[in-house]
Amino acid sequence: MDPARGLLSLSEQDLGIVRAEKRLDEIPEKRAILELRKRIREFEAVRAKAEAYVNEARHAVKRDEDEAAGLDAKIESEQAKILSGSITNPKELQNLTRELDALKRRKDKLDNTTISVMEKVETGEGQVARIDEAIGLAHSKEEQLIAAFQEKGGTLQREIASMKAKRDALSAALPAELVARYEQQRTTKHGIGVGMLQGDTCSACRVQLPSERTQALEAGPDIGVCPNCKRLLIVRTGEAHE
Numbered sequence: 001m002d003p004a005r006g007l008l009s010l011s012e013q014d015l016g017i018v019r020a021e022k023r024l025d026e027i028p029e030k031r032a033i034l035e036l037r038k039r040i041r042e043f044e045a046v047r048a049k050a051e052a053y054v055n056e057a058r059h060a061v062k063r064d065e066d067e068a069a070g071l072d073a074k075i076e077s078e079q080a081k082i083l084s085g086s087i088t089n090p091k092e093l094q095n096l097t098r099e100l101d102a103l104k105r106r107k108d109k110l111d112n113t114t115i116s117v118m119e120k121v122e123t124g125e126g127q128v129a130r131i132d133e134a135i136g137l138a139h140s141k142e143e144q145l146i147a148a149f150q151e152k153g154g155t156l157q158r159e160i161a162s163m164k165a166k167r168d169a170l171s172a173a174l175p176a177e178l179v180a181r182y183e184q185q186r187t188t189k190h191g192i193g194v195g196m197l198q199g200d201t202c203s204a205c206r207v208q209l210p211s212e213r214t215q216a217l218e219a220g221p222d223i224g225v226c227p228n229c230k231r232l233l234i235v236r237t238g239e240a241h242e
């Protein structure tokens with residue numbers, strides 16, 4: 001293959017790939033999918049917090065219940081002592097009654113706390129359920145968007161794959177040193193690694209070259225270097241040469 005023609009074809013494929021990828025990027029569903037995924041991640045973060053809150057509240061309820069059971073047992077045994085009639089000393093009986101009242105007050109207070117913590121658990125569980133519902137809705141919306149994106153973008157993706165295959169074949173057929181110079185220019189110069197000398201103008205940077213420069217290029221090899229932008233510059237292709 002004539003390197004100048006091959007390089008030109010390679011550059012055409014690469015520009016075609018960039019344009020097609022840009023069109024793929026601009027499909028509105030793509031942006032919508034990315035935004036939706038961000039929202040799902042936010043939902044999941046909120047869900048994790050809500051769940052941690054619920055778990056903590058559940059543990060608090062468990063602790064309260066254990067404490068209540070202990071208090072109940074104590075109250076029962078104190079009551080049994082009083083009712084047994086075994087305590088005859090009025091002072092001792094009075095102390096015991098006072099202690100029993102204190103235990104009952106503690107138990108009432110604990111019951112109230114437990115109820116409010118149970119309400120917290122319920123509120124938190126409701127919140128988790130609502131977040132789950134929102135996440136579910138977002139996932140089904142995401143599926144719809146992906147289907148629409150694949151329908152619109154499928155053709156473009158196939159085109160891109162075919163251009164990539166062509167460019168890889170072209171690149172493999174060209175001298176490695178030339179491809180390396182082309183890639184280096186393409187990376188540093190806005191994706192365009194090669195220009196064509198059109199009259200006295202470089203097609204890549206659109207700069208009109210001084211006539212002595214143009215003459216020097218024309219007297220040189222098929223592939224030169226643009227004196228202005230330093231990209232590879234195709235002076236002529238093999239076909240035009242023949």
Ligand SMILES: [Zn+2]
Binds near residue numbers: 195206207
């Ligand atoms: Zn140039």
